[in-house]
Amino acid sequence: MKPASFDYHRPDTLDEALTLLNRYGDEAKLLAGGQSLVPAMNFRVAQPAVLIDLNNLRELDFVRDNNGSLSIGAMTRERRLEFDPLIARHLPLLTETMPNVAHPQIRNRGTLGGSLAHADPAAELPVIMLALGARLKARSGAAERWITAPDFFKGLFTTDLAPDEILVEIELPFMGAGTGWSFMEVAPRAGDYALMGVAAVIQLDKEGKCQQARLVYLNAGEGPLEAKAASKSLSGADLDDSAIETAARTASQDEIQPFGNLHASPDFQRHLAHELTIRTLKLALARAGKDRLQ
Template sequence: MKPAAFDYFAPGTVDEALGLLADYGGDAKPLAGGQSLVPTMNFRLAQPAVLVDLNGIEELFFIREEEGGLRCGAMTRQRSVERSALVQRISPLLHEAMPHIAHSQIRNRGTIGGSLAHADPAAELPVLAVALDARMYVRSVTDARWVSARDFYMGLFATAMLPEEMLVEVAFPTLPSGSGWAFDEVARQHGNYAMCGAAAVVGLDGRRVVERARLVFLSVGEGPVEAEQAAALLVGEQPNAEAIRAAAETAATQDIDPVGDIHAGPAFRRHLARVIAERVLTRACERAAGTEGQ
């Protein structure tokens, strides 16, 4: 359980880090919080020849409001996101979900960009990014581009980034007025990898009919899984218990195709998906209608 040898660089700027990634290509790995990369190195599942430690790059640590949305530097600690009053105000769904990410000691070190770029199908942040239409700012020495969260995730631990590219910033747009949101997950113990979880964002029109709906699952596929049929079923409906139950049923039976592992078989995962979908859609609709807790 000790990592293989590697060359270590601790650049002070993004430009220096990108230069190192360009020089070493696929042999180099950026090291963010290390809460996923270092365990895989300890197991020797990953043996990067070069580590580019981003922890000394101050320009990557920030949370700010810009163009009405939220901007986070890739190295912002998850604990900082969790505790930010700005995040709570601008992106309450993100705020609600943060305490579900692992344990406080992990969030103290883990970063928002590290988790987004790692693309673990059991992780919360990629699901939240898709649910909230986040955009990723990806840079290399020669290029800089914004990638929508939907286009960013390409499968199991796979993203649209090239080896010489790095995620430097993420933008979460503000939800339009009339929106409701919710996140929930089920894990055997709080803080462990969830067996299933989901984020919901719902928008009601002036007549209190659902005009927008998005439901995204974690731990039921190779990445964030959008329940598109369930969302389509809900649009145009009154957000009542019957419509929500039907959408949750469709999500669990039509939209996802979970595989089993030692923690939960496919049938149990579908059961969890239906229950969690009903919970988050109900809460999201209540919040959109302003009837939460009534």
């Protein structure tokens, strides 16, 4: 029995969960999929006095079509995101990314909201939220507010959520026609934490010029990192080899701030970022072009 002892609550409704969170405040931790929290408790890095288990909140497990955007409940399991047909149709970048999120055994439990609230800079899902322009809904008591993805992620394992707030819903605009996308990462083994990863989303106009681009990196700083200068350098440009090379160099040399780890030095991470930027942009371009011709 490794974790320190705690009191366990398993509310059946969001309102009950909010009441409990309000009562226990900082003493309590919310248990979603538990695939990061429980290891931390097993190591006793985390020793919450109270655990509020959200796994009975069926009302937070959904994928809803808003005709122009999808709303996903915070307790939707990662395995469902991987296979959901609405997500595959409207957010193919998310579908493409999911098999990279740990192993199937982990995705069977892990949730979208849990991963976002944990805000691990090596995680894929926060990167995708920035790349797709998500907004996130938090509830506290009877109040609710929407937070944009860049405002939500505050740094290492830190979000904008207040101690009495629960992340309940994530809204993602459809990836429309003319959008190209790609996600790639390099990990020592399939399912391991990646050494580097990149999501690229581009929007082409009728002439095939790039209207807008967004490049977002994992393990490249204290949170999911958007390379704004590199992304900006692509808008209005023909995405030829030289424009792609310039963006890759700007992002990998000037913008990302990798820490390095046991398996990769910061220099190697920059090298990976450079190479992955080129590859993701080329694939995104091919996909956007194909989309335009249809």
